[in-house]
Each structure stands twice: as structure tokens, then as C-alpha cells.
Amino acid sequence: MAIGRVTQSMMTQRSLGSLQTSLGRLAELQEHLSTGRVLNRPSDSPGDTTSAMRLRSSVADQQQYARNAEDGLGWLGQIDNTLTSMNGEVRRARDLGLQGINGSSGPAAREALAVEVDKIRESLLGSANTRYLDRPVFGGITAGNRAFDPTTGNFVGQSGAVNRTIGAGPPVDVQVDGQAVFGPDGDSLFTHLADLSAALRSGDATAMGNVVGVLNGDMNTITSTVSDVGTRYNRLEAATQAAADAELSLTTSLTEIENTDLPKATVELQMQEVAYQAALASTARVLQPSLLEFLR
């Protein structure tokens, strides 16, 4: 701008204006450094603000997915342990049945076998009512605390999926339906064991043979369920890892958008400080001289 005539107040105002501008930049950098953020209000960069809000929301989602998956892992781990130990017990009951069939034993010995089978049935019913966080893991969505009646062995749960959302895809069901794995009422593992105990007591070898065959089928069902549970367990583990990875990469992006590049900001602050000092010094020199000093 062409300056025709310069006056003292013009210089004062301009100097003040420049000092203000310089100080304003200094304050802005100071804010970036002290808050550690370049994005302090939406108008700092509306586009980045939207991205930051989206990223924050996604980070929260991923954290939640990880939490959901952890919870699901608890359920499936519990089911896995229970089913594996139950399988061993069913095998023992089958072996007892086979011993009974071999026939050399007398009524007293068979009674002993029958008593053991009864104990196994009781223990299996206890396992079938295993609870995780106070909920029977084989009881579906039941509000009660048992999946099977401890005496009759009937299913008292409520079938239904216990879903865990572990990502944008379909949820994972973390329960195992008690009726699917142990058989429906009247034809369940527990009925079979009661039948076996009755057959042992009566010494009916044909019935024992039938029950032993059925128990083999029950063991197969349990084994295949264990492998299904294992697959789901792996899926949840993979989801936990994926959520953690996603959270990390999202947080990195968020940091890039929101946070101050410290070395850059520090260098800029240094430069701005120098500029401000220069402005101060030149103001002091420019405003000082007056013709009065030379007129005597």
C-alpha cells in the first residue's frame, strides 16, 4: 500500500496491530502445545472435526466389541471345560454298562455298578447346571438358575440365543442349547443313564446293550458340540484381536487429526517468539525518535 503521509498515531496503531497479530499467533501455538490438540473447536477444521467424531465413535465401538468378545469367551470357555469333563464321565458310565453286560457279576456287583451310574448321573446333572456369571450356560435365556431339573433331568431352561456382537458382521451365539447337546426330555442323556441303572439292577443284558449303544451316540454329540464350541471360541479370539488392532489403527488416525505435532509446534513457537521479539524491538525503536530531540 502506498503511504503518502505517515503520522505518529498511524505508526502506533500499526505497531499495535502487528504486535496483536503476532501475539495472537503465539497464543494459538501456545493453545496447541498446552492442550496437546490442534482441534480444539469445530471451526478449527469442520471436516477434521467430523472425522474426529466418527473416529471417536468407532474407537468406542471397537472397545465395546472387544468387551463383548471377552464376555463371550468366558461363556464358551466354561462350556468347553464342562463338556470335556462330562464326556469322560459318560465314557465311564458306558464302561460300567459294558461291565454289566459281560454278565459274570452277581446282583450285588451289579447293584454296585448301578449305584455308580446313579452317582455319575447326579454329577452330570450338576455339570449340566453349570453357571457362568450366575446364568446356567446350557439353559439358553432362562431367568432361573438351572438348565435341568436335578431329580427328573428334564430341561427347565428357555431355549434362545445368547448373542454377542463382536463386529459389524453377524453376532456370535455363545451358549449351547442343553436339549441339543444332551437330547430332548425323555430321550436325554439323563434318561439313558436312569435306564442303564434300572437295567443293571434288573440284570437285563439286552437293555444294557441298547443303552450302551445310545450312550455312544450321546458321546459323539457331546464331542461334536465341543468342536463346534472350539470353532466359536476361535472366532471370538480372532474378533478380540481384530478389535484391538482396529482400535489401535483408529486411535492412530485420531491422534494424527486431533493432536499437536509437538516438534513442529515447538519449532513454530520458537520462530513466532523470535518474530514477536523482533516486532517489540522495532516498535520500541520506531516510536522513540521525534524531531523534538534534535531541536534545541
Added chain:
Amino acid sequence: MSATFASFNSALSALRYHQVVMDTASGNIANVSTEGYARRRAVGETMGAPAVPAMWSRYDGSGDGVRTKGIERMTDPFLDIRARREHGNQAYLDTQQATLDRVEAGIGEPGPNGVSAALADFRKAWHDLANNPGTDAARSQVLAAANTLATAINNQSRNVSTEEADQRGRLLNTVSEVNTLAADLAATNRSIASAQVSGTDAGTLLDQRDKLALELSELTGGVARQNANGGLDVFVGGQPLVEGQRAGRLDIATGVTPSGAADGASVTYAVTGPDGSTAAPSEALGGVVGATTTLLNTTLPAYRAGLDAVATSLATSVNTQHAAGFDKTGAAGGAFFSFDPANAAATLSIAITDVADIAASSVAGGGLDGGNATAVSGELADAEGDYQRLVNVFGSEVSSVRRLAANQQVLTAQVDGSREQLSGINLDEEMVTMLQAQRAYEAAARVMSTLDSVLDTLINRTGLVR
């Protein structure tokens, strides 16, 4: 043939004139930092031969010295018009920026404390409930998160309402200030007219006139025009507010009651002209009044409407999904949020008090299912997207106003600089003028003593023979 004592008179006129020059310089120095003071300059004029020669008598002098033609006030009406316009624009943008900055600070985005974060926490709470539909802890957590979210939205809405109330109060004050200034300007116009008739120096009055007109432009974006009597006529919104020695009134026609409350309508004005006729402004007002009008009519209501839409969308979708589920006892879910559709953001609250009433289950009959809780958490995406868009739009608006204000600042500074170049006082220059006048005064005095000695020679020594 010139008169014997003519040179005495010339020297005397020089003494007088340079006295005036020194007076002017001293006045300038005294007012070096007075706001609205324009530099004065004494203008001299040679006294010489009559401009119209007489028929017979001839002027045979060689000039009769100097006289003060007048005190010139160094201003440029064109620059004054520019300055008024730019200052009006500046006030318009500055007012908007200051207000929007305040509202923006209340949004608190992006960060861990805004509505966005509250929404994310709310969604997490539903997920946790889906994981543990049987525990009251997870249920209470949903209510607590919902409460935080509703409060965050209520707070934002209240911030906007408070700002609107503040702006209405400010508008009332500004309008009454405008009317005071208009009356002052009319009075100043009258004084200028009488000063012109009596021939006295109207400089101080003109300074005051320009200052008042500038303030009126800053407040209303009004346009001033010089009238035949040296006064300024001011038009606000295309309607005359001050004409010569008479002032009209600017009034708020609708939008703000005299007590500062809103009356539901947009803010409009009525200008009562000096002739008593009332008319609505034919163009939009500028300055502080214009900015406040824009804020009250457009910007703030738009943000609040956006917030209301977010609250409505949130409450409606959550309520619909919640009603599709079943609570802890197995009964169908009721409304989760309650709100007044006319004022959703401010009235959003939780309709549920008992944690057992939260419908987490998608299965009737009291099972510990979390399907509906998951479904509700999935219903928040729309409201979240709406809110992000709202913040984005508002942020863009603030940043645009800030940029415009910064640009305008440069323009205003440039115009002020040009005015200062012409009207500002340079102390060095005044010192030089003063020294010049001092030397000229000394020279004129020396002329007198020289003449005195010349006459002494003539009168006292002529004819004496030693």
C-alpha cells in the same frame, strides 16, 4: 504611490497570521490522540489589489500583507463514506463472530465431554446390558448413560436459548443507543447550520458529526449523506432516520417484546422518519443491529432446530425399538425417552425410573435375552450422523465468519489508514510548521524594527547637517 506606513500594516498582518498558524499547530498537537479529530490547517491569503479594477482609481501598492482565509479541516468525504461502510461491515462480522465463538465453545466437540461422547457411552451401556441382561448394575448403567446424554443435549439447547435471550437484551440496548445517536446527530446538524450562518468555525461540530455518523453506521450499517447545510442525513435500511435538524426513530416491530422476551415471530424493524411516517426497512440492516438480527432470525434458530431434530430422531428411534422389546418381567417395553415435540432438545428426558422397565429382551416372558438391547444400540447411528453433520455445518459457519471478519479487518485497516494519512496528525510536521511560523513571526517583527529605523532616519536625521 504606496502609503508611508503600509509596510507596518503588512508586517502586522503577518504577525497576526502566523499567530493563527501557531494556534492551529498547537491545537493539532493538543488533539494528537483525540478520537475523531481531523487535522486543521490555517490557510493564508495574500491581500493585494482589488479583484475588480475601478474605472479611474488605480491600485499602485505592491501587496498589503496576508490574512487568514480560514481554517481548513483535512477530511475527504469520499473516504468518510468508505470508512462508514467498512466499519459497518466490520461491526456486523465482529458481532457475529463473538457470539458464534461463545456458542461454539459450549458445544465441546470433538472431545470426551460432548454429546458425541455421551452417545458413544450410551451405546456401550446398551451393549453391556445385552451381555448381562439380568444384572441391575448393567440396567442402571443404561439409565445413567441415558441421563448423561439427555443432559448434554439439554445443556446445548439451553446454551443456545441463553445466547438468544442475551442477544435480545443487547438488541433492545443497541436500538435505544441508535435513537440517542440519531437525536444527537440531528442536534449537531442544527448547530452546524447555525454556525455556518454566523460564520464561526464549525470544525469541532463537524468532528462530532462525523463521529456520530460513524457510530450510527457501526450500529446499523446506515448510510450518511451530506446535506446543503453541512449536516449529515442518515438512512437506515433504506429509510430516512435523520434529515437535517430532525431525527426519527428506529423501533423493533416484531420478535422482541419490550421486556426482552421472544414473541415467536422473526425480528423485524420499523423506521419512523423525521416527517413522522413509519415504514419497514426496504433493505437489510447492517452493523451490530443487522448481525444480531441474523443471529436471532437465522443462525441460532437453525442450530437449535438441528439439535431438536437430533433429539427427536434419537428419542423416536430408541422409543420405537424399545417398545418392540420386553422388560425384565416379560411385559412389552414402553417409551424410553420422553420429550415435547415442539421443543425436543430442551425437554428430552428419561421416561423410565425403574431399572426393571428397560426392555432388553426381544423375547416375551421374562427370559434373560439381550437381543433388543443390541437392537437399540444399533438404532443410534442416525442420530449420531445427524449430530455430526450439525456440528460440521455450524463449525463451517463459524470458520467462514471468522475468515470474513479477518479479511474485513484488513480492508477496514486499509481505509482507516487512508483516512489517517489525510486527517492524522504528524508531530514532526506540526513542529516544523510551528518553527516556520516562529521564524516568519520573527522576520515580520524584524521588518517592523527595520521600518522603524528607516522612518527614524527620515524623520529625525533628514536635514541635519553636522
